Amino acid sequence: MAPSLSNATLTAEQTQQLIATRFHINAEQVNVRALSIADYDKAAGTNLGEHWGTALTLWLATSAADAQAEKGDTRYPGLTAVYDPASGQLLHAALGTRRAFK
Numbered sequence: 001m002a003p004s005l006s007n008a009t010l011t012a013e014q015t016q017q018l019i020a021t022r023f024h025i026n027a028e029q030v031n032v033r034a035l036s037i038a039d040y041d042k043a044a045g046t047n048l049g050e051h052w053g054t055a056l057t058l059w060l061a062t063s064a065a066d067a068q069a070e071k072g073d074t075r076y077p078g079l080t081a082v083y084d085p086a087s088g089q090l091l092h093a094a095l096g097t098r099r100a101f102k
Helices: 012-023 037-044 048-052
Strands: 031-036 057-068 075-083 090-095
Touching: 012 031, 012 057, 012 075, 012 090, 031 037, 037 048, 037 057, 037 090, 057 090
Parallel strands: none
Antiparallel strands: 031 057, 057 075, 075 090
């Protein structure tokens, strides 16, 4: 069962569009799913759950498309990004990776 996003102000569709715009790819090429903060902490080696609470759910966005940073012309194969749906803040982004959070 996916983590709850009942208090989210940023929807999956909005996250998809933010990623597409920020990294210069088509929104249809961005996959967005819920990710528990515990799973994020485990994969990223962080301890946000201790500070933000373990009930927090994040948006995980991935794409196999070639993504481009906001500055520069270099394109990187693949993208993984994590947003806080409550604040809309980008917490993590890695270009040139198809590594998925589990």
